[in-house]
Amino acid sequence: MTIKGYGLGIMLLSVALLAGCTSNQSVKNNDNRQQSSSQSSSAKSVTATTKVSLTAAIKAFQQQYPDASITSIELETKLGRPVYTLEGDGGTQEHELQLNGRTGKVISKKSEQLDQEDQADHKANQLNLSKVISPSKAVAIAVHDRNGGHATELKLDKETGITYWEVQVRQGQRQVDVKIDAHKGSILETEHDD
Template sequence: MIKKLIIAGFTLSLLAACSTNAKNITTEVNTTNNSNESTIAQNESNITNPVVTMREAIDIFKEAYPDAKIESIDLESDFGQLYYDIDGYDSTKEYEVEIDATTKEIKVNEVESKVNRDEALDFSNIIEPNEAIEKAATNDEVKDLSPIGWSLEVERGKPIYTIEYKNQTQDIDIKIDGTTGEMIQMKMDD
């Protein structure tokens, strides 16, 4: 009889301990998921309104390379960090600079001998990135999506923004004229 009571007591204690751990595990998983969702949402909003503006990133590049012309600028997220990737050149060298979009810190600074010459961007007439993103967001295919990045470069003599989106099955790129804000093209890749 005592043996049965001891076994029953032990079993109840074991069940109680297991159910407490299950609640803790569930709480940990929910907290982790909420934290990840918060980070993703924060990065998505930073694409449209980063701490460091495109103009500030350009100034940082120009401070390092005053004679260089800029051929492209991208704002991307990598491992939860936003950064600008700026490519430029002068008469003898090509430059690739990555600038942290929250701290202004130069993360990567590569210099190579000049191989080819691309067209330089003229920033005097270019619309701001958030304007291009707003224009792209009016497209029905991306209505409920947030941009994951953008780039600006010269294509066929014109400055063109490419606003990047991703849904569960496709990558969607929308090209916006960098001076007029008109949508030029939408491309969907599987």
């Protein structure tokens, strides 16, 4: 009877150990799947196909409009390609330049006259572009904050003196806008679109 008891005890202990190992392996597999999903989600982001750096896009704008200050930069996918849209003003004129994010070629450019109120706000609207985090860094921060998803659009803008990235993160059918301080990399706010 005692030999049967020991045998039964060893068998139960073995089953418990196997169940624990299987459960632990299941957790590891789930973690790997989540990490892989997060990596593949990042690969779908607009920055994954963008070859032109933010610095190069800014330089292209400044070459076209040397007297203008940049007031916003947007990066989004249009017709299957990444496109930068840079806007700025130079005293009396507002300028817009669209660049192919893969090749750096100019897609379009236009200028129009600013009204007097916008001319007065010229300095207040100018972005602080020194030491701005890259679009891919902004995407990584936003996707990490949302525990996955992919960025469909980014915009560098300014509000109440703070230059920030606004990153649209898509998670299935849901979209979340994440505002990130463009210099510190800290999240300022998140907004869920219904």
